[in-house]
Amino acid sequence: MAKRKRNRDWIQDYFFLFIPSPLPDELLSSWLTRMAFEHKRTLPLFFSLFIRHDGSSTTRTDLDFLFDEKLFKTLSQKSELSIKEIYQMSLRTEEGQLFTCNDSLYPPLQIRKLTDKRNHNGLMYCPKCLKEDKIPYFRKKWRYDFYNACPKHGILLTDRCWRCYSKIELSKIKHQKELCICYNCEKDLRENITIAISSNYSYGLKAVKWFEKGLSRGYFLINKQKIKSVFVFDSFTYFRFLLKRKDIPILDGFPLLEEYKEICKKLKRYNSKKALSIKKEFILTSMVYFLFQNYPKNLKLFSINNNLTHREFTHGFKNLSFWYKELINEIIPMENKLGREISEEEVKNAIKYLESNGEVVNQKNVAAVVGCHFTIHKGYVKIYHSLHDRHVKIKDD
Ligand SMILES: [Zn+2]
Ligand SMILES: [Zn+2]
Numbered sequence: 001m002a003k004r005k006r007n008r009d010w011i012q013d014y015f016f017l018f019i020p021s022p023l024p025d026e027l028l029s030s031w032l033t034r035m036a037f038e039h040k041r042t043l044p045l046f047f048s049l050f051i052r053h054d055g056s057s058t059t060r061t062d063l064d065f066l067f068d069e070k071l072f073k074t075l076s077q078k079s080e081l082s083i084k085e086i087y088q089m090s091l092r093t094e095e096g097q098l099f100t101c102n103d104s105l106y107p108p109l110q111i112r113k114l115t116d117k118r119n120h121n122g123l124m125y126c127p128k129c130l131k132e133d134k135i136p137y138f139r140k141k142w143r144y145d146f147y148n149a150c151p152k153h154g155i156l157l158t159d160r161c162w163r164c165y166s167k168i169e170l171s172k173i174k175h176q177k178e179l180c181i182c183y184n185c186e187k188d189l190r191e192n193i194t195i196a197i198s199s200n201y202s203y204g205l206k207a208v209k210w211f212e213k214g215l216s217r218g219y220f221l222i223n224k225q226k227i228k229s230v231f232v233f234d235s236f237t238y239f240r241f242l243l244k245r246k247d248i249p250i251l252d253g254f255p256l257l258e259e260y261k262e263i264c265k266k267l268k269r270y271n272s273k274k275a276l277s278i279k280k281e282f283i284l285t286s287m288v289y290f291l292f293q294n295y296p297k298n299l300k301l302f303s304i305n306n307n308l309t310h311r312e313f314t315h316g317f318k319n320l321s322f323w324y325k326e327l328i329n330e331i332i333p334m335e336n337k338l339g340r341e342i343s344e345e346e347v348k349n350a351i352k353y354l355e356s357n358g359e360v361v362n363q364k365n366v367a368a369v370v371g372c373h374f375t376i377h378k379g380y381v382k383i384y385h386s387l388h389d390r391h392v393k394i395k396d397d
Helices: 002-013 028-038 043-051 055-060 069-079 083-088 127-132 199-217 229-245 257-269 274-292 297-305 310-314 322-331 344-356 363-370 378-396
Strands: 219-222 225-228
Touching: 028 043, 043 055, 043 069, 069 083, 199 219, 199 229, 199 274, 219 229, 225 229, 229 274, 229 310, 229 322, 257 274, 274 297, 297 322, 310 322, 344 363, 344 378, 363 378
Parallel strands: none
Antiparallel strands: 219 225
């Protein structure tokens, strides 16, 4: 017992011996790993020796999203950097710009999770950026969901070592060389083959740049109006969800639709989905960008052509901003679910018309007279059933 106590005191007293300066847009985990290497330690060991006893359990969590004021304070004290400088490396600084307040341990949809069983991309990177770095390091923007490609180098980000297919996990690095060396097989990640983006994909790069600009200045210009970036990024997640749910959405004028179809087809066929899913995500980002362009025409056509109702744009999404609700109310009228509003009077008249012509009165025939779909138009279905029920009751009497 006594020994353990002494150890704890020893940890608390110890200052860091080498303190690398944080690089522009550097992730906290990247800076900490670089510092661990300076101390000739792996990240978990460095944590346990210098920061806290449960070091390895902390490094197993998502350090970049962890909100731990005590940890920030300790890091600041031991590194002599200000708390602000430490906090700046955490993804939490994007709260209010990229995502709304989130008290959960896991990042919101705007930020890629480090372990995602579905698409595997955890920590992603641009091999060419790493190659240009004097000191290779990992950027915060590489974890943003919209950031699938590097606009500077015109290539898709990648999420693994292409020799051994291991994903990128800074806390697993034992070699203590540089961050850009695979922890598993020690291949230099800078040497990875890069997936160049062909010229027809330039639309997607434009999308990434647009979102990046909006995030950095805190607002987007939509229809000549300044819109808070967080509203746009929240809507981004709803639109992406709606787009992804459609097998192939109908998007007239979207320049990458053929490519998208091709990728979706291949994804169904092949087992190796690694690079393809990144490409798919990249096109999805540009689809959302497309919806915000030519405002409100593209968004309106998207809802009409894909039979998306007002409810689908709003139901089940958390924390809808007032701006988003207004936008949807304006573009997709509440009752105008498929084409137009239908009144009870209209349905009654259609029934009368069928009866007077001696035709069968059923849901399908009445809809044909009214001029709407007999099962999809929810307003019609409701009116028809209520009339039908009343009618049956009258008959029974
Ligand atoms: Zn790059
Ligand atoms: Zn490897």
